[in-house]
Amino acid sequence: MSSRRSSSSSSRASKPSDDEIKELxxxxxxxxxxxxxxxxxxxxxxxxxxxxxxxIKRLHREVEDLSKRLSQLLDSAGITDVDxxxxxxxxxx
Amino acid sequence: MAxxxxxxxxxxxxxxSMESSRKKRRKTGVVExxxxxxxxxxxxxxxxxxxxxxxxxxxxxxxxxxxxxxxxSAAVAKVAGGGRDVKEAADRVLATAAKGTTRxxxxxxxxxxxxxxxxxxxRKARVTGDNRLKKTEVRRERxxxxxxxxxxxxxxxxxxxxxxxxxxxxxxxxxxxxAALKMQVRAMAALAELLSGSPVNRPGSSVNS
Numbered sequence: 001m002s003s004r005r006s007s008s009s010s011s012r013a014s015k016p017s018d019d020e021i022k023e024l025x026x027x028x029x030x031x032x033x034x035x036x037x038x039x040x041x042x043x044x045x046x047x048x049x050x051x052x053x054x055x056i057k058r059l060h061r062e063v064e065d066l067s068k069r070l071s072q073l074l075d076s077a078g079i080t081d082v083d084x085x086x087x088x089x090x091x092x093x
Numbered sequence: 094m095a096x097x098x099x100x101x102x103x104x105x106x107x108x109x110s111m112e113s114s115r116k117k118r119r120k121t122g123v124v125e126x127x128x129x130x131x132x133x134x135x136x137x138x139x140x141x142x143x144x145x146x147x148x149x150x151x152x153x154x155x156x157x158x159x160x161x162x163x164x165x166s167a168a169v170a171k172v173a174g175g176g177r178d179v180k181e182a183a184d185r186v187l188a189t190a191a192k193g194t195t196r197x198x199x200x201x202x203x204x205x206x207x208x209x210x211x212x213x214x215x216r217k218a219r220v221t222g223d224n225r226l227k228k229t230e231v232r233r234e235r236x237x238x239x240x241x242x243x244x245x246x247x248x249x250x251x252x253x254x255x256x257x258x259x260x261x262x263x264x265x266x267x268x269x270x271x272a273a274l275k276m277q278v279r280a281m282a283a284l285a286e287l288l289s290g291s292p293v294n295r296p297g298s299s300v301n302s
Contacts, residue, residue: 005232007188021241021260021261024260024261024264025241025264027264027268028264028267028268031268031271031272045241046152046238046240046241046244049241049244049245049248050244050245051269052247052248052267053244053247053251055271056248056249056270056271056274057249059271059274059277059278060251061265062205062276062278063180063183063184063278063281064176064180065103065174066183066278066281066282067177067179067180067183067281068176068179069289070155070179070281070285071158071176071178071179071285072181073285073288074155074158074288076160077173083117086149086152086153086156087101088287093132
């Protein structure tokens with residue numbers, strides 16, 4: 001590791017070392033749904049990255065499914081219904 | 094709860110336009126300070142106002158999508174391709190909501206314009222502020238462990254527009270992107286619930302006007 005760090009000193013504009021990189025990656029963890037990890041267990045950077053990737057993929061899939069569902073609903077609904085939903089959405093939040 | 098919602102609604106229409114202009118001013122402040130940005134992004138996408146703005150814009154965009162698709166003759170194409178139109182509209186509205194502060198949102202919006210890839214790259218170079226890091230990016234990636242590096246590459250492919258981003262920036266973009274995606278899912282799910290919750294059997298309502 002220390003040998004790698006000395007080679008990184010040539011790229012002085014970029015400060016983060018390996019440890020700093022790991023710290024940044026650890027910052028991602030609170031975002032992820034923490035289902036099976038016990039928080040006390042040390043989580044490796046690579047597993048966080050992996051979970052992040054799968055989480056993003058999952059979110060993408062959810063958006064796709066919701067899009068399909070919304071398009072079906074829109075097709076069956078009349079335009080007046082969509083206007084109503086607009087107003088209802090404004091009221092709701 | 095209903096009373097507070099009603100009072101919200103009275104000012105909400107004005108508040109919507111005011112909020113967006115206020116947010117614009119706030120955003121420029123956020124972009125300047127990189128340190129506060131990570132805490133800001135989490136709050137930004139979780140705020141109810143943001144979700145409300147997004148839901149509204151999304152509903153409007155979907156109305157246009159629906160109008161466009163209703164004029165096409167093929168009913169099959171409507172259903173099969175309709176999901177894609179909805180998704181593209183949803184992504185576009187989401188990216189617009191970011192107001193150009195993040196790389197992934199800019200990437201989504203520029204991808205829509207169907208300009209050739211060379212102009213894409215030129216635009217990206219002009220818009221982003223960390224051109225000076227580009228040379229050092231490649232060097233730094235070679236330093237990291239190959240396992241981590243591989244996962245970083247996968248991640249960079251998932252977040253739009255971040256294939257060559259430096260790691261700190263990539264993680265920042267990821268943070269914002271995940272928060273935004275969560276809001277997108279929430280808003281779309283709520284919209285779908287509203288649409289499916291209201292039964293279409295309203296007296297005198299025409300299905301396809």
